[in-house]
Amino acid sequence: MVFITRGLHDALLDMASDAEPERVTVVLAATPAEAFEDDLDVDPETPVLTHFYLPDAGKSVRAVFGVDLGTPAGRGRARFVSHPQGPDEPTREDDFAAAILVAVPPWDESSVSAFDRSGKQLSLDVVEAEPPTESLARD
Structure with a gap:
């Protein structure tokens, strides 16, 4: 099962809709369920998708050297892709x-499906909770 916050889910669908007819590929990051103020009624170690990394961050370095500087090391074990013309499953062109998470028009809640690395469909649970507040503390 894959868990995602409502805010991230809706933001990804908006991003896909705005980019249509182009495809969108976004790296996603998770927060452990135990970090939420609300009880999510899942194992505390369960990752909940809460954030995304901007798709164009580090694009020029990646194009020249093949290194993704837009995603911090150890983060981003999930990915969102939009398929404006379908299909509603991963394809060979997707970065696995x-x-x-694969989304197709009409860009509503029923248009997003989750899959594992091998393409097996997983359950997707949209969590009605806000992720923990983060800040950039200065020492």
Whole structure:
């Protein structure tokens, strides 16, 4: 099962809709369920998708050297891809990750599906909770 916050889910669908007819590929990051203020009624270690990394961050370095500087090391084991013309499953053109979310028009809640690395469909649970607040503390 894949868990995602409502806010991230809706933001990804908006991003896909705005980019249509182009495809969108976004690296996703998770927060452990135990970090949420609300009880999510899942194992505390369960990752909940809460954030995304901007798709164009580090694009020029990646194009020249093949290194992704837009995603911090150890993060981003999930990916969101949009398929404006279908299909509603991963394709060979997609960048695979441990979990991949695929969205197709009409860009509503029923248009997002989750899959594992091998393409097996997983359950997707949209969590009605806000991720923990983060800040950039200065020492």
